[in-house]
Amino acid sequence: MDHDTPDHAGAGTGPSTPEARALDAPLAEAWIRALAAAVDVHQRELTDLDSAIGDGDHGSNLHRGFTAVLAVLDALQPADAGAVLGRTGSTLISKVGGASGPLYGSAFRAMGAALPPSPATPAEFAGALAAGLAAVRRLGGAAPGDKTLVDAYTPALAAFERAVAGGAGLAGAASAAAEAAERGMRATTPLQARKGRASYLGPRSIGHQDPGATSTALLFRTLADVTG
Amino acid sequence: MKKLINSPESVLADALAGVAAAHPELAVDVPNRVITRAVRPAAPKVALVSGGGSGHEPLHGGFVGPGMLDAACPGEVFTSPVPDQVLTAARAVDSGAGVLLVVKNYTGDVMNFRLAAELAAEEGIEVRTVLVDDDVAVRDSTWTAGRRGTGATVLVEKIAGALAERGAPLAEVAAVGERVNAASRSFAVALTAATVPAAGKPGFDLPEDEIEVGVGIHGEPGRRREKLRPARELAAEVVDTVLADHDLAAGDEVIALVNGLGGTPLLELYIVFGEVAARLAEHGVTIARSLVGNFVTSLDMAGFSLTLTKADAGLLELWDAPVATPALHRS
CATH class of the missing domain: 3.30.1180.20 (Dihydroxyacetone kinase; domain 2)
Structure with missing residues (x-):
C-alpha cells in the first residue's frame, strides 16, 4: 500500500488521504526513467520476441526512442506530470518510427493531455491511462485478442480502475495493473496475430509471446516499482 | 555477418552521404533524412512524397527526379520514417498544388504517414494518400493487417509521377495511383x-x-x-x-x-x-x-x-513518359 507524505501530495494542493498519493512531475519522471532503464535491460529479449513473429527491431527501436526521451528530460525538466508524459510521447513519435513509435507516443501524449496541471489523484491518473489506451486503439485499430500491446494494456487498465474504485492508492493500483499486464502478456502466446507484421504469418504466429504486450508489461511494472 | 558498413548504427547516415556524393541532381538532407530533387519543377505541380524503411533500395530515394517522386523519406532499416521526416518533405516540395503521399501498407508506415498527413493538413498543405497493397501472399481480411505493399509501389510512383508532371490536379493524380494499385x-x-x-x-x-x-x-x-x-x-x-x-x-x-x-x-x-x-x-x-x-x-x-x-492505353502512355531518376531513366 501507499505511504504518502505531504511532499508527495504536491505543495498542499493534493488530496489529503494517504491512499490518494498524487502523480506529480518528479514521480512521472521517475516512472519514465525506470521504463527507459527497463527497455535497456530487456532490449535483447524484446528484439528476439520480435524476430520470431515480426521484423526483429522492437527492442532497438524502443531503445533509440527512450534514449532520446532521457535526453529531452535532462534538458527540459517539465513543470508537471502532464508535460513529462506529453514530451515523452512526442519524442517517441519523432524518434522511433515503425508501429511502436506512433502507438506508445500517442499513448503517452494522450495521457499527458488528460492529466490536470496539479498533481493527479489515482482516479485522475486512471482517466489518463484510459485516454492512452483509447489513443492506441484509435490509431492502431487493434482489439483485445489481436495479439498486440492492447492485450496487456486492457486488463492492466481494468485492474487499475478496479483497485482505485476499491480505495487503493497509486501503489496498490499500479501493482494490480502490473500483475494484470503480465498475465495479459503471457496470454498472447497462444493467440494468432491479427494486426501488425505478425499477422502476415497467420497460424505461424501462434506459440510466440507478443513483443508489444511484453513492452507494455514493462510499462506497468515500472509504474508499480516507482510508486511502491 | 559480412557487410560493407562502418557501424550498424551509422548505416543510414553513411548511405545518405553516399547518395549525396553520387547524385548532384538530388538534394539530400542528411540530418532530417529527406531526399528531394535539387532542381525544383519550373511550374507548380502536385508533389509526390514517398518513404519507408531503408533496406529496399533503390526504393524510394532512387526514384526521386523528374517524372517520378519529388521527395523520399528513408527510415531506419526496415522501420518506417517518423512523421517529422514526412512533414519536412511535404513542406519542402509543396508548390501549393498539394502533396500525394505514396504509402506501402504496413502498420508502422500507415500510422507514421497518417500522423504526418494530419500535421501537414493543419499547416494548410493539401494532402492525399495512396496506399499500396499488392502482395497476394497475405489474405486481406480482418485477420491480418491487410496486404503488404511491394513491387507495385514502383509502378504507382512512376505512373502517378508522370501524371503529376503534366500538371494534373491532386485528385486525378491520387486516382491514377489508386487505379495502378488496384490493377x-x-x-x-x-x-x-x-x-x-x-x-x-x-x-x-x-x-x-x-x-x-x-x-x-x-x-x-x-x-x-x-x-x-x-x-x-x-x-x-x-x-x-x-x-x-x-x-x-x-x-x-x-x-x-x-x-x-x-x-x-x-x-x-x-x-x-x-x-x-x-x-x-x-x-x-x-x-x-x-x-x-x-x-x-x-x-x-x-x-x-x-x-x-x-495495362490499358492510358496507363501505358504514362508508363512510357520520360523519367530521370537514379534508378529509372527514360528519355
Missing part, C-alpha cells in the same frame, strides 16, 4: 533470409535446399516452406498464384516486373523473366511492357518477386 498483384519467393545490420544474423534460418514462399520484404518469414525447384517450375507457380488473384483474362495486356530482392544476380532474374513470359503466354496474357532488375529489395535477400499490372 496490380505481386508475389515473392526467397532463397535466403535478409540480415539486418543491427541484428547481425539472418531474420530466419533456411536450409540449403529450401525456399520461403510468399515472403515479405522485411525479413519476416513467408507463407510456407518448400524444396527448391528449377526456375521454370517456380516461375510458373508464382505466375499462377498471381493470376489466381487477378482479374486478367486471355487477351489482356500487362506491365510485368520481375524484381530482385537484393541478393540474386541479374542473370538469374532474366532466367525467371523468360519463364514468366512463357507461362503468361500459356495463359494468353500479353506482356506490353517489362522491367527486370532490383527495384524493391530486402537487403541481401536472394529471390525475386513478380508484379503484374493490368
